[in-house]
Each structure stands twice: as C-alpha cells, then as structure tokens.
Amino acid sequence: MENAWLIPLFPLLSFLLLLLIGKRMKEASAYVGILMTLASLVFSILVLFERFQEPSYLVKFNWLTIGDMHLTAGFEVNQLNALMLFIVSLVSFLVHTYSKGYMHGDERFHIFYAYLGLFTFAMLGLVISPNILQTYIFWELVGVGSFLLIGFYYYKEEAKAAAKKAFIMTRIGDVGLLIGMILLFWQTKSFEYSEIFKAVEAGSVSNTMITLTAILIFIGAIGKSGQFPLHTWLPDAMEGPTPVSALIHAATMVAAGVYLVAALFPVFSASKTALLTVAVIGGFTAIFAASIGIVQTDIKRVLAYSTVSQLGYMMLALGSAGYVAGVFHLMTHAFFKALLFLAAGSVIHAVHTQNIEEMGGLWKKLKWTAPLFLIGTLAISGVPGLSGFFSKDEILAAAWEGGHPVLFILALIAAFMTAFYMFRLFFMVFTGENRGNQKEVHESPSVMTLPMLVLGILAIVGGYVNTPWFGSFLGDWLVDGNTALGHAHIEGPAWIMFAATIVSLAGILLAYLIYGKRSIAPDWLSGKGGILHTILYNKFYIDEFYQITIVAITKGISYFLRFIDVFIVEGLVKAVTGMVQGLGNIGSKLQSGQVQTYGAVAFLGLAVLVVIYALTGGYLR
C-alpha cells in the first residue's frame, strides 16, 4: 500500500506522453493508454487485497504553511478508497480498451486517449486524497477532464454547448463545496478527514454548523452527481463519445459526489437534518429522473436519466444512514451501467443512430452485444440473482429501517419505473422489426465486446460480495466496527425483498406487453388469424387499457416533470445568467468613452462615501 500513490501517476504519464508524441504514434496511442491503465489496475487490485488484511495506510507531509495555518498533502488507503481505486481503474482500463475499436479512424484519436489519461489521473487522485482540500483540487481537475471529453466533438454545436453547460453547472455546485470546506476548516482548523471526524465526534463543532457545512458540501455532490436541481447537464453531456459516457457518466465522475458524501459520512451522520436532506433529494431525484426516462427516445438519454435516477438511489441510501448500501450500489452500478453504456455504444456503432424508434430486431444481428445488454438490463432492473438486485434490496431495507416510509415507497415506485423503461429500451432496440433503414449491421470487433464481457460477468456476480444469504463480506469490511458508519448489514423485513422482486418483474412484464408484444402483433396476426386472433386481440386490449391508465398517468407526470425541468429549472438558470448579462450591458453602456464621465463617476463615488460617512458615523451624529 506504500506504493498506492503510483496508481494515479500511470494515467498522468500516459497523458503527458500522448501530449508530447501522440501525434506521431497515431492509433498506437491506444496501447500507451491501455498499458498505463492496466498498470494502475494491477496496482489497485494488489492494494485492494492488501487492504483486506492490513489496517488503513496514511502518508502526509506539510504542503503549505501560511502564518499559523498548516496544510498537508499526501495519500490514504482505507476501505472506501481501496474499493474506489479498483472500480475506477477497472472501468477506465476497460474503456481504454473499448475505445480502441470505437474511436477507430477518428482524426484526433491520440488526443482522445490523452484526455482519457488526464481524466483517469484526476479521478484516481481524487479517491486517494486524505484531506478535503486535496479532494477539492482533484475534484476540479475531474471537471476539466470531463469538459474536454464531453466537448471532444467540438465541431458539433451541441457538444460544445453541453461541455460548457456541464462545466458551469457543476461549478455552481462546487461553490457550495468550497464554502462548506472552508467553514469546516474554520471550525476544526484542519482539512484532514481524520481531524475533522475527531472534532465532530468530540462535539467541538456546533450542530447548526455541522448541518450547514454538510448541506453545503452536499450541494457540491448534487452538482457532480447530477442530482435535482443541478442534473440537467448530465443528459446533455451525452453529446460526448459513448465510451466517455461509460467512464464519466456511469462509473467515475458522477459517482464522485456519492463518494464525497460517503467519505464525509461521519459529518453527515452527525446531523439528522443533513441526512434527511440527502435522503429527500436522492429519493426525489430517483423517481423524477426515472419518470423522465420513460419518454426518451434517444438510447443514450434513457441511460443518462437512468444514471441520474440510480445516483439518486445511492444518495437516498446514504441519507437513510445506509452507508454500506450506498457504497455497495455505487459499485454494482458502476459495473452494470458501464456495461449498458458500452453496449449502447456498440449498438450505435452498428446502426449509426441513437434514436431507438429507428432500431429494432437487433437481437439476431448483434450476437454478443444483445445478450450482454440484456444482462445489464436485468441487473439494473433488480431481477433476483444479479448484482443490482442485492444492492437495491439493501437500499430499500435501509430506507425502510431509516424510518422514511414515503421515501421507501418512492424508491419502490422508482424501481418499478426503472425495470419498465429499461425493458422498453431493450424491446425497442433488440426485438421486433427493424424500423430503421440500416442495410448492413455488423457486430463490433472483439476489442469492444471483450470489455463488455468482463463487465457483464461482474454485473452478474458483483453482488455476491454482500448478500443476505452468503454473508455481508463487503459490509463487514467497509464498516469494520466503526460506529460512525452505521451497521454492516441492515436486516430489513423479508417482505421487502419480495416486494422488490415483484415490482421489478411487474415493470418488465408491462414493458413486454406494450413494447415487446405490440411490435410483434401486427404481422403475426395477419398471418394466423382465428382464435388466436381474438385472444391476442384481447391481450392487445389489455395493453390499450394499460396504455390509457397507468402509462398515460405516468407519462402525464413524466411530461409535467419534464416541463418543470425545461422551463423552471432551466428558466432559473437562464434568469441568473440573464441578470448577470444585463448588469454587464448596463456596465458597458456606462462606459461611454467620455473622459468627463469617468472623472464624474469617481467624484460621485467619493461624494457618496463622504455623505454616508457624515450620516452614519461622523460629524452629524
């Protein structure tokens, strides 16, 4: 573990190398990136296994001394860090490999790899930081990396706008984080996590202050993790290349917000209000984004909203004091969502469109992608036996035990919706007739399918590290007797598991009836007719019934929320920027170029100050 600091340096090296000689290496650049991230991955695995046996490891040195303030820098390997190192370097490595096929033929291939390296460096640096200031520094660097990657297709107007939006929106959240961080420093005289926890535990920070700082820091997490109301950048960020979406918008950057809350969990858990805020925002985001996901027609946008929703889930877990549940879901989600994005990329690669209404019937044509996509879909839907099932169950139990019945029900409904829209996606893409006009559809090369295969396996088995049946290994290890982090495993009532299963299966069934069956029905009916016809007709009638009732209502809510999203949330953002722009206009109008105006303004300023002084503090009183 002494060498854990090397892990982030490999991708940095890759970035620097590619920046210098990438142009000459052309597509061979990929090998540099892949090798370097492989090195990171190997080290991460070693560190992870070492951490299983040994206690946490912390190195720090004095970085900056200003007067009587001492700021330190260094690195730390604890349970959470070690796990995150593994997840980030694994997904990054797989994405590096996958991109070799996906980005093939791109003019700026080497630059893409350079940016990937920079991003991976920042993200790995973030997770091994032992103090919040260092975390913040890498946090911002992650923002830069994602700005560059989202705007990679800079000739596309939308990509440019999306990159800018992502950057500015997350920056708004970062302001909260920065202020919260400074307040913590002011109160505890340290940026170090351990010192902060000590101060909080000792009760030397007032309750109001803890609540305030926790909520401010959470605002930073809201921005980064795309929680309501700062989520709008995330779906737009889908303008970036698809492997980027898998890396940034599934497993790493968006998870940074969740990671931050988890890393500072003792601070959050010291304040009921802060926890409740996290839970409510998370729960609302989960259902809000899920309902928007139902009406999207762009394959990546569905996944984007699903990501927002799942991140909301994790926040809900953390807010319900389910530390293990949140981190567990962070891990499983990283696997299956990265898988889904990569599979979606493979689909896009094959059919050259992102509109699911122009897809269909791809099951037979994409022999690898389709089953892997199905695995991802099953996992995210929470079908028993796959990883998502266990982590989702843990979250539901946490929400129930956390004493938020309303949030529990929200989470349950969100689970239903998730299963529904994910299978809607699956059926529309892979079953039925092809509605597009793609002539030749090819499966992606093995350099793309292999990473998906790895993730597919993990999406299936990843959940077995923490199950009610085979023991809660992950939970025990993560918590390790630390009471501030809560229980290693939350024993919810058994019916929660059944409820979760039923809800998820119901969602799948509904999606099947509407999108699976209906698309088959017309052709099939005309051929056979007879009794079958009536039966199927009746079935179709049920579909219609669903269509009118449940779906219509959900869609109604969904459009309504979408409306809020577009007009109110974005409207607020527009209003703020408009105000700033307006002030700017007034300012430049005053700047008339008349030198007498300038002198007059100075005199006026002086006069105003003197008058104020005379009135308030001076002679006249």
Next chain:
Amino acid sequence: MSYETFSQINWSIMTPEFIILGVIAILILMDLFMPKTLDRKILGWIGITATFAAMVYTAAMAGGPVQSILHDTFRIDSFAIAFKLLILVGGALVLFLAVSYEPKDGVERYQAEFYYLLLTAMLGGMLMTSSGDLVTLYIGLELLSITSYILAGIRKFHPQSNESAMKYVINGSISSAIVLFGMSYVYGLTGTTNLLNIANELAALANSNHVYLLTIAFLMIVIGLAFKISAVPFHMWAPDVYQGAPTPVTAFLSVVSKIAGFVIVIRILLTVFGFAATKGPGSPPILYDMQNYLAVIAGATMIVGNVVAIKQTDIKRMFAYSSIAHAGYLIVAFTSLTTNMFQAIWFYLLAYLLMNLGAFAVIQVITEKAGSTKIAEFAGLYRRAPVLAVSMGILLISLAGFPGTAGFIGKLNIFLGTFYAEPSHYVLASIMIATTVVSYFYYFRVMTQMFFRPAADESKFSIPFGILVVLIVAVAGSVLFGIMPNFAFDFLQNNLDILGDFFK
C-alpha cells in the same frame, strides 16, 4: 550639506535604484550617439540585464535589519524588499515583451525611448516601495505616472494610442489632485510628512472634530489611489487606456503599476490610519472603523470588473476588466486585516504578475499578427500554435483561480483570510466566490475560441525569443506555485518579517 555628512549617509541601500538610474542615463546617451541605422534592441537587453542586477542586489538585502537614510524618507524594510522584488520581476518580464514588440506604424524611431521610459516608470515604483515619507511617496507615484502617460501614447501616429494617453493624463491628474488634497489634511493635522511620526501623532488624537477631518482625508486618499489600482469608482479609464496603449505598456500598467499602487495604499493606510485613534488613545483605529467602506469598494470592484468583462469582444478590454476584478480580490485581502494579510497580498500579486504577463505575451503575439484585438482572433489557436494555446489555457485557468495553479492558492489564501478576520467578512467572501464563478464565463470564452473553433486562416506563428522567455517563466511559475506554493511562502517567512519591520 557638507561632503562629510554626504559621505556618511549609507547610500548602499539605494544601490538597486542607482543601478536602474545609471542605466537609464547610459541608455539615453547611447541612444544619442548611436548611428541612426543601428538597431536599438541592444538597449533593451542592457535594460534587462540592469533589472536583473537590481533584482539580485535587492534579494541579497533580504533578512537584514531595517535601515533608513535621508531623514527616514528612504527606508529598507522587509515590506520594501518583498514588493520591490515583485516590481523588478514584473519590470524585467515587461522588458522582455518590449524587446519583442514590433509595431508596424513607425515607432521604431522611439524604440530606445520606449525602453528607458519603462525603466523610469519602474524606478518610480521602486522608490514608492521604500518611501517612509508622504513627499517621497508622492514623488515616486508621479515619476511612475508621468512616464506611464508618455508610454501609453508612444505610438504617436496611432489615434487610439493618443486617445488612450490623453484619457490617462486627465484621469491621472484628477486622482493626484484628490490624493494630495487628502494628504494635505493629514499634514495639517500633524505638521509632519514622515509616516512614522504621523502615526505617533495620530495615535494620541482625541479631538473628535479632527477625527472627522482625518476620516474625510482617508476617504479622499482611498478614492484617489483607487485610480492606480483601478478600483471602483476610479476604474473607468482602464479599458480605454488598456485598449489603446501598446501591448507591453498595457501589461506594465496592469501589473507593475498596479503592484506599486497597492504598495502605496498599504503604506499610507496602514501607517497613517492604522494608528489614528477614533476616540482618544487606545480606541480602535480609523482603519478598523472604515473597514466597511473598504469592503464596499472591494465588493463593487469585483462585481463591476467581472460582470462587465463578460460583454467585451476586445481581448485587451476584457483583460482590463479582469484586472479590475483582480484588484477587487486584493482589496478583500486588505480589508480583512489579518496577520497573514501581507503574505496573502504578496503571493496574490506574484501569481497575478505571472499569469497576467504570460497572458499578455500571448495577446501581444496574436494581436500583432492579426492587426486587431478582437477575441475572435483567438479562434482555432490550438491548431495554429498548440504551444501558445496550451500556455494561454494554463494561464487562463490560473486567472480563473482553478486548483493546481498559483491563482487558486492566492484566492484560497484571501478567502481563508476573510474567515480568520475579526469580525469575519462573510458577505465579501460570498461576493468573491460568486464573481469568481462569473469570471469563468469570460475566461472560458477565450478557451472555447482557442480549442473549439476553426481558425480563419491556418498560418503559423513565429514566437520571438522574448515572448518565449516570458511564457516559460509565467507558465512554469503558475504551475509551480500552484503545486508547491511553499517555495514562495517559505522565502517570505524565513527572510522577511514584514509585519515586524513595518512600523520600526
């Protein structure tokens, strides 16, 4: 004065000033006797060498005792050394820009003047750092200002440059008048121009009518000096002057002149008003009493600078507003009046010096080539000159205060200061954060131009040697002090006890 007393004066502490003064004289003579056909660039290099010599000599004085000569009008204390070093580093970098400056409108004839006027202006700034007397402070200020007026108008066949000089002179005169008026009150109340004597006199001030007069003087001095640091409400000259002046001069005004401005602000306000009692001996000084007024100026400066910068389409005007905004951040540091104030201001000025001069180096190359100062000229820079674009990118994120750069450490310091202060300045801190976010809009607009826009023409750039030097120093410094800020802080902490020396 007999020779004896003359020779007993410890002239050696003025060596840096003498070096610059001597070189100015030599340059004037060389210019006179050199054949017209010879290139005057060599004069610029001589100036740079002299500046380095002065820099080395100044640095060597660090750690020594406080010394003063000429009836305490000229003093060497840690404050003087620390800020004189900044002025010399800034001056040297500006000279590098100047030797690479090749305008096309027939000012080659004044090239030599250009160099020694820059040196003279720098000399004014150096005198200001070491002044212990209102009179010498004012002389230093005027030496700096008057040469700057000429420098702004040195492109005499260029109407914009003329306009710029004219506006600068008029506004500068108004500001001088206000400052002098304020100073005359101080002199009237104390009967001395020596800063430390003034401080002693005022500490015993008991008459509330006098306090009232003195506070008016405070406001006049603050507003008058706001001109030099381009703070609200005396900021409006900056965009017009910056736009019209030759780029090296703009760089000089935005950095060296501003450092000198802060030097005089700190010197006068801290010594004169830091002790002037409000209600008899032992009561809080006027400076504390007036913190809110400074805070208002700081807040307004940050808001105006950052918000109006968004609307600019001209890169030099944009940087004018950006420099107004940075002045605002610096006043925040001054307003909080913590024990770390000197370090915070010094480090921020250092960071600002590096990133702003670096940015102006890039601006100079691009505007000269394009013949226009529109921001749109930066389009596609990454394709045309990746080195320039990446350097500019690093400098911009440093200006924006992004982690990993010197600009971030500088802002963090100031920000922590506002919380350490008693009472804490939450409002200022929030304005600072909010306006910093606003600043991303305009800095990143240049970024998008450079990286995400196609270029109008694909012609390449040749980067002159001087520009290259400035860029390397600026970029390396911005990154180094962003990652290892302790280099700068340790130097300051181990060698220069500014707070301890200041009132000796």
